[in-house]
Amino acid sequence: MPALLLVVFLVELAVHLVNTIGASSINNLLWTLYLMLPTETSKNSRQRQKLQSEYLKVRRDLNATSSQDEFAKWAKLRRQHDKLMEQLEKMSTSGGRSKELVFVHEEGRDARFADQVPTETSHDATKTKFDSTVGVVRWSLTRGLKIVLPLWYSRQPMFWLPKGWFPYYVEWILSFPRAPLGSISIVSWQMACTGVIMLVSDTITAVLGLILGARLQAREKPVKAAAPKEEGKAQAKKDS
Amino acid sequence: MSSTAIVSGDDTLDPSLQSILDQKSLRWIFVGGKGGVGKTTTSCSLAIQLAKVRRSVLLISTDPAHNLSDAFNQKFGKEARLIDGFDNLSAMEIDPNGSIQDLMAGQAGEDVDAMSGGMGGMMQDLAFAIPGIDEAMSFAEVLKQVKSLSYETIIFDTAPTGHTLRFLQFPSVLEKALAKISQLSSQYGPLLNGFLGANGTLPNGQNLNDMMEKLEGLRATISEVNTQFKDENLTTFVCVCIAEFLSLYETERMIQELASYGIDTHSIVVNQLLFPKQGSGCDQCNARRKMQKKYLDQIEELYDEFNVVRMPLLVEEVRGKERLEKFSDMLVHPYVPPE
Numbered sequence: 001m002p003a004l005l006l007v008v009f010l011v012e013l014a015v016h017l018v019n020t021i022g023a024s025s026i027n028n029l030l031w032t033l034y035l036m037l038p039t040e041t042s043k044n045s046r047q048r049q050k051l052q053s054e055y056l057k058v059r060r061d062l063n064a065t066s067s068q069d070e071f072a073k074w075a076k077l078r079r080q081h082d083k084l085m086e087q088l089e090k091m092s093t094s095g096g097r098s099k100e101l102v103f104v105h106e107e108g109r110d111a112r113f114a115d116q117v118p119t120e121t122s123h124d125a126t127k128t129k130f131d132s133t134v135g136v137v138r139w140s141l142t143r144g145l146k147i148v149l150p151l152w153y154s155r156q157p158m159f160w161l162p163k164g165w166f167p168y169y170v171e172w173i174l175s176f177p178r179a180p181l182g183s184i185s186i187v188s189w190q191m192a193c194t195g196v197i198m199l200v201s202d203t204i205t206a207v208l209g210l211i212l213g214a215r216l217q218a219r220e221k222p223v224k225a226a227a228p229k230e231e232g233k234a235q236a237k238k239d240s
Numbered sequence: 241m242s243s244t245a246i247v248s249g250d251d252t253l254d255p256s257l258q259s260i261l262d263q264k265s266l267r268w269i270f271v272g273g274k275g276g277v278g279k280t281t282t283s284c285s286l287a288i289q290l291a292k293v294r295r296s297v298l299l300i301s302t303d304p305a306h307n308l309s310d311a312f313n314q315k316f317g318k319e320a321r322l323i324d325g326f327d328n329l330s331a332m333e334i335d336p337n338g339s340i341q342d343l344m345a346g347q348a349g350e351d352v353d354a355m356s357g358g359m360g361g362m363m364q365d366l367a368f369a370i371p372g373i374d375e376a377m378s379f380a381e382v383l384k385q386v387k388s389l390s391y392e393t394i395i396f397d398t399a400p401t402g403h404t405l406r407f408l409q410f411p412s413v414l415e416k417a418l419a420k421i422s423q424l425s426s427q428y429g430p431l432l433n434g435f436l437g438a439n440g441t442l443p444n445g446q447n448l449n450d451m452m453e454k455l456e457g458l459r460a461t462i463s464e465v466n467t468q469f470k471d472e473n474l475t476t477f478v479c480v481c482i483a484e485f486l487s488l489y490e491t492e493r494m495i496q497e498l499a500s501y502g503i504d505t506h507s508i509v510v511n512q513l514l515f516p517k518q519g520s521g522c523d524q525c526n527a528r529r530k531m532q533k534k535y536l537d538q539i540e541e542l543y544d545e546f547n548v549v550r551m552p553l554l555v556e557e558v559r560g561k562e563r564l565e566k567f568s569d570m571l572v573h574p575y576v577p578p579e
Contacts, residue, residue, distance in 0.1 A: 068485050072541035075492045082496065 005158055008149060008186065012193040015142045016201060023138070027131050034130065041126050048091050055084040150186045157183030253547050257286060257478070257507055257571045261293050265473045268394055270503075273480035274490045275400035278511040278551075280307040281558045282480045283397035285568030290393055291329040298391040299323075299331040300382065303399040306333045313560055320389060325561045330391070334382050383465055415466060418459040425452045472504035480509045483532035488539065495543075508546050510539060512553040515577040550575060 018026065035042040058081050067074040157179050161171065171182055179185035260266060269290075271283035280301070287299040298320055301308045308331050309315050312323055320330040386394055469475045477498055481487040491508065498505050513532055516525035539548060551567075552575050558567045 067489070071485070071488055071535065071538040075542050078492070079496065 008190055009193045011145045012197055016197050027134050030134055051088055153186045154178045158189045159184055255549055255574045268475040270396045270398055270477040272398040274487050277480050277482045279480045280311050280397050282509050283395050284311050284564050285571050287395050288565055288568040294392045296328045296391045298394045301333045301397040308333055415463050422456055470502040477503055477505040478507045482512045483510055483535040506546055509549045511551045513550055514553055
């Protein structure tokens with residue numbers, strides 16, 4: 001069962017990686033990648049960014065214009081400002097909320113829907129939905145598999161131990177809970193994988209820590225060396 | 241009254257309210273602006289001019305500080321009354337703070353206090369929680385009256401800016417609120433009636449079904465008014481301002497809000513303009529004239545799609561029929577300051 005062995009190992013590795021890197025940073029990375037794809041969402045987001053920069057520009061102009069001296073210019077800028085703000089608000093929050101429900105219901109027709117009302121699809125709502133979808137997929141691929149696999153393959157031996165090498169109680173524990181006696185059960189294999197991954201990861205962290213620490217020290221040393229000299233100078237100044 | 245130069249009328253649009261007089265389809269005309277800019281004078285003048293070309297005109301003041309009586313030196317009340325010296329121009333004054341008591345009519349006075357914590361208190365709270373319901377009530381009342389009286393044109397002399405906008409905003413707000421209430425009442429009405437007994441009397445002596453019926457009627461009136469107000473063939477808004485920063489600021493805000501409600505506006509009356517004599521020794525007048533000129537230029541630049549009417553500041557108060565008529569003439573024939 002080499003494939004299963006590998007799969008269990010990979011799942012454990014994935015769980016560990018997610019735990020170390022953090023779920024939110026993975027989500028953000030995926031979101032950035034998603035926005036790079038030529039989809040409706042990315043187009044909207046780019047449009048939003050453009051609007052935002054335009055809004056900021058108008059705002060700056062508005063602040064630079066005196067409402068008392070150049071009322072006409074100021075009022076025109078103000079109109080533009082209000083219009084842009086309304087558009088932005090519509091894009092980011094309230095405008096999309098009512099549509100969001102429809103959006104979720106019509107998942108199958110996503111693309112068409114987006115075509116119909118590109119401005120109304122709220123950026124934030126899309127992001128939230130993306131996050132939750134990614135979360136579900138990630139969970140089922142890591143934690144879910146971690147739970148389902150041992151249940152599914154609980155009776156299957158991963159590989160057999162050489163006969164007579166281990167005493168009965170060791171064999172019993174290794175085959176726990178339901179694998180045939182004298183074999184390694186999937187749960188034991190999982191634990192072994194976790195142990196190895198933890199060990200390796202700890203080792204890597206420790207080595208990296210050592211290397212970085214050494215570098216930091218190397219950088220700090222000249223400063224420390226310089227410090228006493230300055231102190232000495234200050235002392236000298238004081239003396240004089 | 242004296243003058244020097246007038247801002248040359250090289251606008252594409254006529255600097256007078258002739259377009260409103262010519263637009264025979266207009267049924268509702270609102271006159272609004274910041275306090276003290278001459279709304280009442282302008283609305284009276286416009287009414288006088290309209291009376292010359294329409295079959296019948298009604299002038300309504302919704303300003304809590306009623307000025308119509310002062311302007312015409314005649315007492316007006318809640319009923320439409322002909323103005324002395326006219327046979328097709330009437331006026332009335334309504335109180336926008338006119339209360340909701342009509343709705344709550346029949347309320348038993350003596351045990352209101354005893355019941356205030358109960359059902360009666362709740363209904364009252366509910367009714368008062370709707371923004372602008374008191375104005376809406378009196379407004380709907382007036383509109384009902386006006387509809388039965390069949391005036392050709394109705395001019396509203398509105399309260400200062402903030403008030404006006406609330407007044408115009410309420411149809412949309414109230415329609416939503418009332419739709420909710422009607423829905424609630426149809427859902428929970430049977431339940432409430434179960435509590436309240438067979439004839440559905442509220443603790444304060446009011447009938448629930450009756451009240452819901454009234455609210456429903458109000459909603460119907462309001463939605464009709466709402467559609468009429470948003471029709472530019474039926475309704476227009478005349479902005480009155482003076483050539484000063486704050487007034488201009490308020491006017492711009494008002495025009496934007498009106499646009500957001502979908503109410504048409506294409507006329508601005510700039511009131512109280514000074515035209516001091518050439519070589520006038522009055523320092524204040526000259527300084528003020530300079531400032532007004534600045535803002536007039538700004539208005540011209542900003543509102544190039546509007547009829548901007550320039551009205552001079554007179555030396556006497558514009559009160560009484562004759563003076564109003566003289567003043568109103570300048571709404572149609574642009575004032576040319578004598579050299």
